[in-house]
Every structure is written in structure tokens, then in C-alpha cells.
Amino acid sequence: MELAFRAGDLVVKNPATWRPNDFDSWGRGQGIGVVVEPPYPLDSTEVDVRWPGGRCFEATSGLMAAPRDPMT
Numbered sequence: 001m002e003l004a005f006r007a008g009d010l011v012v013k014n015p016a017t018w019r020p021n022d023f024d025s026w027g028r029g030q031g032i033g034v035v036v037e038p039p040y041p042l043d044s045t046e047v048d049v050r051w052p053g054g055r056c057f058e059a060t061s062g063l064m065a066a067p068r069d070p071m072t
Helices: 022-026
Strands: 010-013 033-036 046-051 054-059 063-065
Touching: 022 054
Parallel strands: none
Antiparallel strands: 010 033, 010 063, 033 046, 046 054
């Protein structure tokens, strides 16, 4: 079952399902990302995420909700 994320949700990469690509070199998947409104409609298995290092489309299967407590 795919997770449903909405604009404003905080996410982190899911180490168990993350699929690395060339964008990882600039910081994709590092830290906490924010789901943002995409410039055009995406299917339900993708979201647009603004990472601290930049913005990238992500498969929802590679993400999980960010912990509420930053110490966890």
C-alpha cells in the first residue's frame, strides 16, 4: 500500500526502500524534506519534495513521515 502525502507534510527517505540516483550527489534524500505542490499533476505514487539541497520528484514508496521529535 502506497502512503499518501500532501503538500506541507515532512518526510525522510525510507532506508529500506530508497532507490538512489544521480541526484543523491547534491543532497537528495538527506535531512527532512517538505512535500510541495508540483508544477503539474503527478500520479498517486509520486510527490514533489523540497530537500535542504534542492527539489526532486520522489516515489512515495521511498519515503516515510519524518519523526515528530527531531531527536529520533
